[in-house]
Amino acid sequence: MAAEGAGHHGPMEQFEIRNIFHLDLFGHDISFTNSSLMMVVALALISGFMIFAMRGRSLVPSRVQSLAEIAYEYVAGMVKENLGEEGMKFFPWVFSIFIFILILNLVGLIPGNFTVTSHIIVTFALAAMVWLVATFIGFWTHGLGYLKLFVPEGVPVWLMPVIIPIELISYFIRPISHSVRLFANMMAGHTMLEVFAGFAVMLPWWGKIAPAGFMVAFTGLEFLVAFLQALIFTVLTCIYLNDAVHMHH
Amino acid sequence: MFAGTTMLLAVAAEAAEEAAQSGGLPQLNPHHFTPQLFWLAVTFVALLFVMSKIALPRVADVIEERRDRIKRDLDAASRLKDETDKALADYEKALADARANASGIAKQTREKLAAETEAERQRVDTQITAKLKEADARIAATKSKALSAIGDIATETARAVVEKLIAQDVPAEDVKKVLRPLAGE
Numbered sequence: 001m002a003a004e005g006a007g008h009h010g011p012m013e014q015f016e017i018r019n020i021f022h023l024d025l026f027g028h029d030i031s032f033t034n035s036s037l038m039m040v041v042a043l044a045l046i047s048g049f050m051i052f053a054m055r056g057r058s059l060v061p062s063r064v065q066s067l068a069e070i071a072y073e074y075v076a077g078m079v080k081e082n083l084g085e086e087g088m089k090f091f092p093w094v095f096s097i098f099i100f101i102l103i104l105n106l107v108g109l110i111p112g113n114f115t116v117t118s119h120i121i122v123t124f125a126l127a128a129m130v131w132l133v134a135t136f137i138g139f140w141t142h143g144l145g146y147l148k149l150f151v152p153e154g155v156p157v158w159l160m161p162v163i164i165p166i167e168l169i170s171y172f173i174r175p176i177s178h179s180v181r182l183f184a185n186m187m188a189g190h191t192m193l194e195v196f197a198g199f200a201v202m203l204p205w206w207g208k209i210a211p212a213g214f215m216v217a218f219t220g221l222e223f224l225v226a227f228l229q230a231l232i233f234t235v236l237t238c239i240y241l242n243d244a245v246h247m248h249h
Numbered sequence: 250m251f252a253g254t255t256m257l258l259a260v261a262a263e264a265a266e267e268a269a270q271s272g273g274l275p276q277l278n279p280h281h282f283t284p285q286l287f288w289l290a291v292t293f294v295a296l297l298f299v300m301s302k303i304a305l306p307r308v309a310d311v312i313e314e315r316r317d318r319i320k321r322d323l324d325a326a327s328r329l330k331d332e333t334d335k336a337l338a339d340y341e342k343a344l345a346d347a348r349a350n351a352s353g354i355a356k357q358t359r360e361k362l363a364a365e366t367e368a369e370r371q372r373v374d375t376q377i378t379a380k381l382k383e384a385d386a387r388i389a390a391t392k393s394k395a396l397s398a399i400g401d402i403a404t405e406t407a408r409a410v411v412e413k414l415i416a417q418d419v420p421a422e423d424v425k426k427v428l429r430p431l432a433g434e
Contacts, residue, residue: 015275017285028283035281036288043292043299050304057311059318065311072308092301100296116289119275121282125289187276 011194015118015187034114035122042103042116071099075234082238083245090241093133097126098234105186105226109219117229118186120179127179130237138244149247178236185229189222403428 019031053068061069075095079087101117108115116122138146150167151160196218199211275281404424411419 012275017275017278017281023284025287028287029280030287031284032288033281033284035285036292039288039292043296046296047299047304050300050308054304054307054311057307059311059315061311068304068308069312072305072312092305093297095305096293096297096300099300100293116285119281119285121276121285122289125286126293183276 011191011198014114014190014194017119035116035119038104038107038114038116042100042107045107046099046103071095075099078234078238082235082242087238087241087245094234094237094241097130097237098230101126101182101233102227102230105230106223108186108190109222109226115186115190117182118190120183123179123183124175126233127175127182130178130240131175134237134240134244137241138247141245142247146244146247149243174240178233178240182229182233185225189218189225193218193222400425400428 018034020034020037021032023030023032050068053064056062056065058065075098076091079091079094083090104116107113108117150164150171152163155163193215196211196215200208404421407428408419408421408424
């Protein structure tokens with residue numbers, strides 16, 4: 001594709017990390033990149049919104065205050081439903097995970113913006129944090145009794161040699177399934193949009209309508225996916241925490 | 250939804266293959282892992298701090314205060330309702346008392362009047378009875394006087410007749426004696 005010229009390498013180019021300025025920490029590269037910029041933008045948007053929305057702290061909420069309260073009540077409901085009332089001690093952490101992923105997903109949908117959650121290393125780091133925290137809480141709460149999580153009740157003894165490895169594998173695979181789900185959805189959606197945008201550019205004017213129309217519809221779907229994937233990531237976080245706290249299967 | 254995801258993944262995989270030919274998937278370039286992890290840690294910890302120390306407690310305060318306020322208002326409303334109910338019950342009791350009182354007074358008056366009428370009637374009755382008795386006595390007296398007068402006249406007449414017949418004066422006492430059995434006395 002000569003028309004696209006140098007620097008454009010097709011639909012995957014949007015996932016390219018670009019340095020904004022170079023930074024080093026004890027010999028490690030910690031450059032501020034387009035990804036870092038989007039994380040900082042999300043942090044600023046979330047903090048700014050939550051603080052701005054609650055500035056009035058009025059009993060009869062304004063529209064923005066309602067929005068902040070809805071977000072709060074929504075995640076609080078999710079935590080209470082999965083973890084019960086005592087699970088509210090994890091609420092700030094769960095809320096941060098939800099709102100961070102949601103805003104990163106949504107900000108990434110703005111054309112030209114980088115989507116932080118389309119990088120496996122980021123989603124894996126978040127999922128690994130959830131897995132480590134859940135595992136730590138499991139052993140902290142139940143001691144070695146937490147290992148009973150891998151020995152389901154009511155299973156005949158002769159099945160144990162099969163069940164225990166399966167349970168172990170499914171437990172250790174959690175951070176991978178947890179992170180790949182979010183990463184793959186974000187990457188696939190954005191790639192799809194870019195591919196159809198490429199068609200719309202390449203085709204003559206009478207052929208542009210179909211891919212352009214598809215993109216409009218697909219962008220709507222992507223907003224849903226952005227929300228849904230943040231929600232699924234958070235619900236799974238609650239479920240893993242519930243396993244750790246209550247050991248229900 | 251599932252089919253859609255599969256299709257998306259197929260498209261993504263194709264695109265990834267294309268990218269792989271032009272230098273690999275950007276997501277799998279380990280050179281960019283450290284800066285991303287570093288900035289993720291920094292921003293997430295900062296977000297967690299701002300949310301848990303500043304933003305979320307404010308939301309929680311407002312929501313809790315509103316819940317308390319609503320509960321207080323509901324409590325006050327139910328207290329006021331109880332008071333109203335009590336006042337209404339008091340009023341109704343007073344009304345019932347007054348009604349009972351009024352009917353008592355009416356009954357009393359009725360009974361008093363009836364008793365007075367009865368007493369008056371009895372007094373008049375006695376009076377009439379007394380007068381009747383008196384009249385009866387007078388009639389009886391007059392009758393007996395008249396009867397005795399008739400006896401005297403009969404005696405005198407009999408004496409005169411006897412005197413004429415036998416030319417002899419008969420004492421009145423004797424005539425009476427003779428006449429008495431005849432008179433049925």
